[in-house]
Amino acid sequence: MNYEYSGETWKRYPFPELWDEVYDTIIKDPKVYFSLYYAIQTGFDETDVKDVETYRKAERTIFGDSWSGYHYNDPKYVSSHxxxxxxxxxxxxxxxxxxxxxxxxxARAAVVMAIRLPENIRWMEKAPSRYATYVSEQRPTICFLRTNKFRSILTRACHYENDDEFSAVFPLLYQVDQVYQFDAHEPTINYTNNTRNILSMFAYVKAYELGIITKDFLYKAVFEKIGLRFAVSELGELFRPxxxxxxxxxxxxxxxxxxxxRTVDTECRFYKICLxxxxxxxxxxxxVELVRGDTPTVFSIAVxxxxxxxxxxxxxxxxxxxxKDPLDRNTYYSYTSGNGKKECMSHLLKV
Structure with a gap:
């Protein structure tokens, strides 16, 4: 028997009446359903953070009985994560x-509670590991929001379907970025790197379109929140063939x-602002780049x-x-070329 793996989730699996019966006779209530759902979502444990008891106490204030210590890990049905x-x-x-x-x-009330957590819980010291890597050494703390359990909450809180909903959630997500200061806790080389923040460049453009932020604030976000390299990359996706x-x-x-x-309405105001x-x-x-010497500039990484x-x-x-420099061949076979003058000019000729 073949099943279609697209569209609504339940259509991918057989026996639809069985799933209805499970809910109607066992779960019965949406509150029970979501308690079960978040109970089996994983949080941090003693292999992730040093002070797991403090973490779980904070987690329980948000998730109640659906905290990470509530459920039993059945080894037969555990995924790789x-x-x-x-x-x-x-x-x-x-x-x-x-x-x-x-x-x-x-979901948004849970995010507000996460914003109010003290700094030592928002960013907790990692548990010792014998599998240390360069990245892990550069990131000695781990973010409360990065668990599967809270990510699912955050995903729902970030969801919006119209301009009114976006206007309501943008200030909250901006506050999350402000309070958690992701770039300060997770390593970056300079301000042209991509950001770990929640709000994207498209979100800031939309906020400007709706009058939530000013144009000056938008450009300030490019350099201080998004990062020039990532802003150019994200906006540039709109203008590819x-x-x-x-x-x-x-x-x-x-x-x-x-x-x-795969087209966007090029007459809408959002598109014109992006352009x-x-x-x-x-x-x-x-x-800056076209008058540079051999030494890379602060903008070279964004080229x-x-x-x-x-x-x-x-x-x-x-x-x-x-x-008289020859073209750099690697530019045509690599997504990110180097920062040297020849590499940068070769990329600019390519586009």
């Missing part, structure tokens, strides 16, 4: 059958899109994320800047 793959699949099927969705106000389905799906809540054709910001950022980078340049005059400037 420590979660109950079978149990979660069953609950996902039931949720799809019964249209069970955690109310957004509950073929927009990825991933980008199209991310854009659905911001602008009219055609998923089948304006992208062109200003690219011109800022080019104004490889430029996806489109439209100007004959810019083409001539790039050729003059390249001079």
């Amino acid at each position: 420590g979660g109950h793959s079978l149990y979660l699949s069953i609950l996902d099927i039931i949720a799809s059958r019964k249209n069970l969705v955690l109310p957004s106000e509950i 073929n927009i990825s389905i991933y980008t199209i799906r991310n854009l659905r809540v911001y602008a009219p899109v055609d998923e089948e054709k 304006e910001v992208y062109e200003k950022l690219v011109n800022l980078i080019l104004d 490889s994320r430029i996806s489109r340049i439209e100007s004959i005059s810019r083409l001539m400037q790039i050729l003059l800047a390249l001079g």
